[in-house]
Amino acid sequence: MNLEKRMQGQVVVLSCAGRLNMTSARALRDAVGTTVEGGSSRVVVDLTNTSFVDSSGLGALVAGLKVARLAGGDLRIAGASEQVRTVLNLTNLDRVLTPHRSVAEASDGW
Amino acid sequence: MAGETYTVFGLAVPEGLDELHDLIESIGEEHPHVSDSDLMLFETAVIEIAGNVVEHARPRGQVKWTFTLSVLPDRIEAVLADDGVAYVAKGEGVPDMPVGLTERGRGLALASRVLDFLVHERIHGTNRWRMARTLS
Numbered sequence: 001m002n003l004e005k006r007m008q009g010q011v012v013v014l015s016c017a018g019r020l021n022m023t024s025a026r027a028l029r030d031a032v033g034t035t036v037e038g039g040s041s042r043v044v045v046d047l048t049n050t051s052f053v054d055s056s057g058l059g060a061l062v063a064g065l066k067v068a069r070l071a072g073g074d075l076r077i078a079g080a081s082e083q084v085r086t087v088l089n090l091t092n093l094d095r096v097l098t099p100h101r102s103v104a105e106a107s108d109g110w
Numbered sequence: 111m112a113g114e115t116y117t118v119f120g121l122a123v124p125e126g127l128d129e130l131h132d133l134i135e136s137i138g139e140e141h142p143h144v145s146d147s148d149l150m151l152f153e154t155a156v157i158e159i160a161g162n163v164v165e166h167a168r169p170r171g172q173v174k175w176t177f178t179l180s181v182l183p184d185r186i187e188a189v190l191a192d193d194g195v196a197y198v199a200k201g202e203g204v205p206d207m208p209v210g211l212t213e214r215g216r217g218l219a220l221a222s223r224v225l226d227f228l229v230h231e232r233i234h235g236t237n238r239w240r241m242a243r244t245l246s
């Protein structure tokens with residue numbers, strides 16, 4: 001998985017390309033942690049180019065969500081594929097990680 | 111052509127998951143009767159089972175696995191066999207799906223939701239995970 005980080009206004013966007021699974025979940029977890037420690041707690045994870053997410057990847061997203069909220073912000077997801085939406089739904093995580101269609105939509109209100 | 115079998119040999123390590131991904135994603139073109147949705151859900155289940163094997167594999171980094179996938183007219187089925195120490199489940203049956211912001215423990219529950227058959231057996235010193243999904 002390739003992970004890219006960029007600022008978009010007051011929001012940090014982390015773009016994940018490839019598979020977000022057991023081998024790559026740690027990188028996302030660390031990236032969110034570093035971002036929040038650096039003072040940015042409004043994070044959008046852009047999954048537009050993420051082809052697959054497993055339960056390790058979901059764990060990293062949940063961990064990031066908790067870290068961001070503890071710092072007074074939030075973590076939102078954008079551009080989720082059918083596979084990602086399906087696993088979010090099957091695990092009931094879509095109740096706390098609402099999939100937004102785009103980074104712009106996810107950032108709305110921030 | 112339905113009825114074909116594919117096999118991958120490797121080590122039960124995180125990097126080994128990519129070989130399973132690649133195999134499953136490659137069979138879609140050869141088997142047009144398998145829908146993208148069925149293939150995606152089966153891949154999701156296989157990777158969860160395999161991830162669980164990697165997590166419990168002892169001695170770490172030395173456990174060998176064999177993944178055998180069969181595409182049949184009405185279903186996809188697979189066996190993931192490894193020569194590691196016996197897998198011991200934490201409880202009876204498939205674990206419940208965790209609730210709230212728990213970070214772990216969703217893998218087997220997720221796999222069982224998209225499979226029609228899932229069983230673990232210990233046979234002749236080998237862990238065998240047998241799984242199947244009926245095609246929609």
